[in-house]
């Protein structure tokens with residue numbers, strides 16, 4: 392992803408592929424982060440006499456860190472203070488004639504911000520354990536002294552939604568074997584594990 396793409400995702404409404412495989416308009420990541428700072432805001436009604444709005448300290452810290460880094464980088468780069476908001480600073484920086492060093496640095500740091508925001512807003516959901524199922528590669532259903540389940544299914548996308556089945560994967564923690572793509576539905580059938588059971592109320596068929 393180029394610096395321009397990263398900054399666009401951070402500061403503008405953009406298209407993103409949803410679990411249905413279609414592109415949807417989603418808000419700027421910095422707007423999502425700002426909204427996450429006061430998660431109860433939209434429900435509180437904003438009345439002055441109501442209970443105080445809870446603050447997500449992690450979201451606030453991240454927002455401040457991004458803002459301070461961007462503003463101090465800009466000061467170092469341009470020799471003047473940026474007095475307007477962060478959402479306008481980043482596209483402005485992209486429009487400048489950057490040195491290759493600044494370009495490479497900003498490319499890296501903007502991807503780190505995207506990762507940090509995404510992880511904070513949509514924490515990774517744990518893989519589904521395929522309890523009682525035997526790995527066709529090593530023949531084990533449990534492994535190690537703690538008798539852990541060998542097979543697990545990865546079925547969530549980076550936002551915690553159920554991914555398309557073509558993006559699912561199965562891994563064996565016992566022998567390290569892995570299956571992906573079309574192999575997943577084949578293996579689930581072979582293991583006699585219907586998709587309905589795995590996904591419970593999520594109405595996905597294998």
Ligand SMILES: [Zn+2]
Nearest residue numbers: 526529563566
């Ligand atoms: Zn195995």
